[in-house]
Amino acid sequence: MSFTAATEIDNAIATITLTGDLDASSAPVFREQIDIAAQASPKRIVLMASGLDYMASAGLRVLVFANQKLGTDVDIYLVAPQELVLETLQKTGFDQSVIIVDDYDTAIA
């Protein structure tokens, strides 16, 4: 399924909604959105992930990129990832680059 990423910035919170398959071909699209978000100097990034069906190696790497680009003061929240995505994150240790939560309200609380 084709990948989409849309960014909204509100009150120093950048929310990026992800859908589809995030792989090597779509990772640059995600990365572009991170760049856009970073320009707004947000305090927090919230990635809406429930519509994300698959995340390959290149996709995971954007999370690391985001972490390093934004610095340790900016927390990255991943909201409601699907089981397959969550498992991949956990097994490869990328879960440590983000804070995984169940819903949007927790992420912006």
Next chain:
Amino acid sequence: MDRIDIHPTHTFGDYKLRCGRPLPFGTTLVPGGVNFSIYSSYATDCTLVLFQKHQKEPVAEIPFPDEFRIGDVWTMTVFNLDYETVEYGYRMDGPLDIQAGHWFNTDKILMDPYAKIIGGRDIWGEEPDWSDPYQHRSRLSFDDFDWESDRPLEVPPEDQIIYEMHVRGFTRHPSSEVKENHRGTFAGIRAKIPYLKELGVNAIELMPVFEFDEFENSRRHPETGDLLMNYWGYSTVGFFAPKAGYAATGKFGMQVDELKSLVKELHKNGIEVILDVVFNHTAEGNENGPYISYRGLDNKTYYMLTPEGYYFNFSGCGNTLNCNNPVVRNLVLDCLRFWAAEYHIDGFRFDLASILGRDPWGAPLANPPLLEALAFDPILARCKLIAEAWDAGGLYQVGSFPAYGRWAEWNGKYRDGIRKFLKGDAGRVGDMAQRLQGSPDLYAWAGRGPATSINFITAHDGFTLADLVSYNDKHNAANGEYNNDGGNDNDSWNCGAEGWTDDPGINALRQRQMRNAIAILMLSQGVPMLLMGDELGRSQNGNNNTYCHDNELNWLDWNLVETNQDLFKFVSHCIHFRRAHPALRSRYHLQNRDYVGSGYADITWHGTQAWNADWSEGSRALAFMLCGKHAKSGTAEDDYLYVAINMHWQTQWFELPGLPTGMQWHSAINTGADLDHFDLGKEPVLDPQQGLLVRDRSVVVLVGR
């Protein structure tokens, strides 16, 4: 200004190319493309073969233009490749002249020796497609793992306590309670870190994790029909790639991240990672083996060959890697640097390391360049280097392995000496005194400290501890070699019955003997190494060579945590006791004299009479005292420690040496008592203070404070 070196200069079909950079070898992701670099001293032409992941037929074959060869290196940048889905290999043209050592064959597609990910065996045990002409496929890897602030732990060698384990065997058993699809993987080990912490070890030594083929020489047992596999993995396919089948994410090609994540998490928990590395031979086997990579790329460079062009077999596995050829030496160096830098690996144990000290014709070298280069390499400077100091060609170098002040050794003489003493052999007391002190007889003369000695009683090769006290002879029928495989020099004793018994007396003695072994191991100077499962009394039914079993013979049964919890508690206690007492972990050899003015020598020897050890032929008992004021050469504070080892079949009274005024002996460990240990710091005062009965075949430890 825009860089102009990132633009193609050549095209081939739809592919855009540019002359590459020869270093580093292998593949490197560069702006817009991938840099390929491969060398061969004798090839005449080289073609890059590209595949789409999982497809049998190549999508492209790109010959290297003449101008892309520099010296013996073919190098090219190919633009616009999909990093995640491309697989690649090489065809090499050159002479096919077996006697001259050349095996070039353009029908074969060859794996890159520097491949960082290798596809083809993505899921452990899944039957490969044997019709695929390219079985082990090079893939591309990212080098951008987020290590945060991690780096190798650099635990002082003398403080290490090593746990030797098999990645799959550790959590594959259903009883491991690890998520089903994590069983037998790096992720499985990560889930069991709390267990390792409770046990107390601070280093795990992983049996081979470089990509190997579990189907190499796989066969059916002639009688049972069971599938026998290359389970242990001592046969390397690729030196730079982690075994995909050991990763829960191997099917997604993410084994690199999974292993790195495990290393990072272990480090966070104070546990180092040592890799068991196999550089003595490769999975290509002898003259009848397959083409995987090395043979087709540059046979004469990679292998030791007889004048007739046959493979020397110092490894016992068909071929011998030509480690002291300068080109191969660099491959080994590159490999270890890669694992140290890229995976934060803390140390390496070299399988059949004596082979690495042979010249290209097999003769042992006095000053082997590879071993020297490893010892002085700046990237490996703080890695532990551990040699299995012998080979299958008859070289035995325990005590004489070329060390350059760096190399430690698996101390085979420790294993043999302790086993003999443990089973009650006469004439072993003098040898025991050496082994307990970190084998100064083997190492002190060369200025090598106690941590040179990796002390072990059991290892993957041979009996488990439970089998060491339950079998006189090996029982290897399950290996399908009519019990001809595996060593016969086990120095084991079954305590009165061969194998399983319901005799309570024999079982009690076995329990005691296992505790004796563990206590001696944890009370010896040097570096103790524990075999996975010995803390739980794991048995292999008397099989001392389980290299080929992917089943319950090798899988750790976690139900033992419940059934043998007393043994686990004892082993864990002994490990924590060692960690709590610096006197047991000396950096320098003990001197058997008082050099801090405490009135006691650093170590003193005793027997049933204090101050008077019985060194005679018939003696089977020995005691020693460590002076706490000499701990870590007088730089650390510790209690006084007294250890009595009675391997006689009779209970004996041991008279105790007196302590400095105001101190008393306290009971810490007694393998002959129902209550075999007391918690650290809560050891009760011994009464009377003058001596104690030490039960037949048991070990007692006292602390003086």
